[in-house]
Amino acid sequence: MQKPQHVYDREAEWEALVSFAQDRRPGAQLGVVSGRRRQGKSYLLQALAASSGGIYFPALEVTEAVALRLFSDELIRFTGAPVPAFRDWIEAIPYLFEVVRDRPVPVVFDEFPYLVKASPELPSVIQRELGPGGSGASSTARLLLCGSAMSVMGGLLSGSAPLRGRAGLELVVRPFGYREAADFWGITDPRLAVLVHSIVGGTPAYRREFVRDDAPATRADFNDWVTRTVLSARVPLFREARYLLAEETEIRDPLLYHSVLAAVADGNATSGGIAGYVGRKSNEVAHPLRVLEDSHLLVKDRDLFRPTRTIYRIAEPLIIFYQAIMAREWTRLERGDAATVWRGSRGRFLSQVAGPHYEGLCREHAVRSDPEAGEVGSGTVADPANRTQIQVDVVVLAPAEHGRPRRIVSLGEAKWDKAMGVGHVARLRRARDLLAVKGFDTRDTTLTCYSGTEFAQELIAAGDRDVRLVTIDQLYS
Incomplete structure (x- = not known):
């Protein structure tokens, strides 16, 4: 199955998905696809379903009854025949496995955490039907559960979760590497590529949907590009850093979590330093640190010469830029004074954003080379x-x-x-x-x-x- 031309890069991810979708072993199979929002997971899975004649079901934040009706509509489109009204997922999942029997067929449940929120028993239902004596034994469905709420998706296969040990594929779709990101943005000047990457990282949607393909033409255009995109209140990228945090279901106190991220962005890399910055005790920031790590917004490293010393860093460049540059000037930016704010922030950008980001790219280069x-x-x-x-x-x-x-x-x-x-x-x-x-x-x-x-x-x-x-x-x- 050839990767569609409109899907940029992602050769390894596509190969893994195709191998799973075409697995000819008997019985239904389970795969889990996760990754932060805007990385192109849905794009990949839609292309997979379209290329193989599969089922793609994009879940919404609705009640169980509405979700089941929408799922029935997808099954009608797939089978071309009437489908009974399902009372619950206990009826729907066996019916799905019953109609997918003749050939391996990818069945994608996108934004699976929405379904779990409305129907907490759904993972257990899937586990039962995949187990001995379940309806999946005679099915050829290749069930792919996809989601962006990383704390929820990470918990699907961990500890005592019902689906632990059931998945034959566990794929995390990550941002593009810095070289691939430069090519995706059409930037050939390495210094300009680092500057852009230090703000938007390797998230593909930030170029296409969020700034409408507006890329800086030259290094001289970089300052104007910053003011007309990420610092402009009229551009969707402007509020994206806030939304990234709000989308995580485990976060109950946004003010504390934003403060923790601000502490790390300001150079406080240890739990003690973070606690002191936010005015809390170390044990009071332990839970926020764990949630942010599970959400893939923070990364916990260790000092290679002091192994007992844990170092935290922010995984998403846009959040670093927001905390270092935007948060403290939010009111002026909302008023449209981006040019003035940027003129007064460029020194801080070099020291708190571009410099540390370049160090990270050098470490990535060392891994590669x-x-x-x-x-x-x-x-x-x-x-x-x-x-x-x-x-x-x-x-x-x-x-x-x-x-x-x-x-x-x-x-x-x-x-x-x-x-x-x-x-x-x-x-x-x-x-x-x-x-x-x-x-x-x-x-x-x-x-x-x-x-x-x-x-x-x-x-x-x-x-x-x-x-x-x-x-x-x-x-x-």
């Missing part, structure tokens, strides 16, 4: 002699080997808007020496400088064999 990478992240190295700490932006560790010291492949520093010189290499070299004392294997460790602008001539001229210079062009090549 270094064949020895077993683990990539960041780390903090204590320097007792100088009473300071050295923050290493990009740490590449080789895979752990039992009974041997952990080998450090690379230590890297990333600078978005500053020329890098010999001083940056000296910091990395000092960190390498300190880590060697701590028992790490640093004999072949490379010191890597990632520059978003340029390298000082003295650094280039030095030509040190243990130093690698990575330009922004190399990130996109």
Whole structure:
């Protein structure tokens, strides 16, 4: 089954869906597709159903009775024959499995959390019919449950949930990688690509529906693009960051959750720092942190040199931009004063948004490009002699080997808007020496400088064999 031309990229996701939909083993099969909103899940599943003659049922926020009537309409379109009125899903699911028997057919329940909200027993009904003696035994339905409420979708197959152990496919549709995103936006200038990606990330809908294909033509056009799109109250992208949080069903106190995100966006990466920022005790922010992590809005990393230290970062660039730039100027932006707000915010944008985002892209580049990478992240190295700490932006560790010291492949520093010189290499070299004392294997460790602008001539001229210079062009090549 060929991927339709209108579906950009997503080759791996399409291959997984087609393989599941065409699985010829006997009995109904279950798959779960999840991912944050605007990533193109529905687009993919509609294309799959259309290409294979399947059933696509987009759920709505309605009562169970209305949902069952709408589901009956989809079955009528599929079978071309009358369908009985269902009293509940206990009748509907067996009937579905009964009519899908002759060939493997994908049956998509999109926005499945809406159905569960109205009918909490639905996962248990599906589990029973897929189990021994259930109606799914003689069916060829390839049932795909899809949803964007990540906390709900993540719970479908976890712990003691009814469907745990039943799924033959668990697919998460993620944003495009930074290279794919640049191509999707039609941007060939790497520096401009980083600036745009630091605001909208790799979410495909933000280009098509949310800004109506308005992409910055050149780097000189970037400032005007920001004011006419994400900072314009007339453009849907303007309020999107707020809606992302409101759509998660587990969130009961939006003010607290927005405050937690604001804390992380302002550079508070530990639970203690976040608690202090929002004026709560550490145990009072533990639940919001877990919910935001389950919702894929926060990511929990560990300091690679201090494994007990947990670091939080925001997964969605648009939320970082909103918290750092928009939230504090919301009233003026709603009045249409985007140009003035942006002029006063560009310094904060570089330090709190573009700079940290570039560091993340450098770590992603290390994952892609270094064949020895077993683990990539960041780390903090204590320097007792100088009473300071050295923050290493990009740490590449080789895979752990039992009974041997952990080998450090690379230590890297990333600078978005500053020329890098010999001083940056000296910091990395000092960190390498300190880590060697701590028992790490640093004999072949490379010191890597990632520059978003340029390298000082003295650094280039030095030509040190243990130093690698990575330009922004190399990130996109």
